[in-house]
Amino acid sequence: MKVDLLREKILPSLLKLAWPLMATSFVQVTYALVDMMWLGRLGTNAVAAAGTVGTYVWLINSIMLIPKIEFLRLNKRITSRLFLVLTSYICEK
Numbered sequence: 001m002k003v004d005l006l007r008e009k010i011l012p013s014l015l016k017l018a019w020p021l022m023a024t025s026f027v028q029v030t031y032a033l034v035d036m037m038w039l040g041r042l043g044t045n046a047v048a049a050a051g052t053v054g055t056y057v058w059l060i061n062s063i064m065l066i067p068k069i070e071f072l073r074l075n076k077r078i079t080s081r082l083f084l085v086l087t088s089y090i091c092e093k
Contacts, residue, residue, distance in 0.1 A: 032054065039046040 035050055036047055039050050
């Protein structure tokens, strides 16, 4: 999907880009609310524990994404350099 923010209307383009993230967030929030409703039957300590653990899980997932992002950047640089080396080698022959 190609979106040109300079030539198209901004709101439809923004919605095209943002709807997957909004849908994912909606599902995650709904899941958390259902968890809280079920845990609410066990008491306030269970709800507090789930909220605390959920925060830590979110934080750990965010930290775990950092090496993945760096790997993708490194992989892109390696791939582009390898492509340049291969094309220059083929052009020399």
